Amino acid sequence: MKTGLLVAADLYGCAEDSLAQEALTHILEERAKENHMQVQSIRTEQENETEYGIYSICKAGHIILHVNYEKGFVAIDGFSCNEEADPEKMVRELCSFLAPDKMKLTYVDRGDFGKKADMKPRHRNKSRKITQMRNMTKRFGKLLMKPKSL
Numbered sequence: 001m002k003t004g005l006l007v008a009a010d011l012y013g014c015a016e017d018s019l020a021q022e023a024l025t026h027i028l029e030e031r032a033k034e035n036h037m038q039v040q041s042i043r044t045e046q047e048n049e050t051e052y053g054i055y056s057i058c059k060a061g062h063i064i065l066h067v068n069y070e071k072g073f074v075a076i077d078g079f080s081c082n083e084e085a086d087p088e089k090m091v092r093e094l095c096s097f098l099a100p101d102k103m104k105l106t107y108v109d110r111g112d113f114g115k116k117a118d119m120k121p122r123h124r125n126k127s128r129k130i131t132q133m134r135n136m137t138k139r140f141g142k143l144l145m146k147p148k149s150l
Contacts, residue, residue: 003111004061004081007091011074013101019069021046025054027097032056032063035090037080039063061085065094074098079110 018024021044032039038059046052050070056063061080067073076094078087088107095103 004079004109005087006077006079006108006110007088008078008106008108009074009076009091009095010104011076011095011098011100012072012103014072014074015099016069016072018098019067019072019074021052021054021067024065024067024098028054028056028063028065028094031090031093031097032058035086035093036082036084037061037063037078037087037090038082038085058082058085061087063087063090072100074100081110 054065066075
């Protein structure tokens, strides 16, 4: 069972003129409407002199943009549970507008667990190695503290 699609994009070297806050907010509203994202509210927040965020709450989803003027970097997250909405197309259209030098897209099917084996964590617990190192340190310390016989 799939509940929605999350599309995340990291854009590097975006066109400077496309990073203007008002223009980007306007394009976001247009693209969201065209792709049936059903925007309910948009909020922009200036984080510091070189960074700002645009946060859009949609019916059964969201669109978030984080912009860094100085680096020409934009991070985009588009998510929707609405079957009519097309977050992938919307994110790709935003990417076209921003004209990046490099782009990385990541897709996540939310709620799709697949097989039971897919639900297992893909990392190993490192506590066993830490315990082994502590025990080795204790033994080595005891060895060093023994008096040397003549």
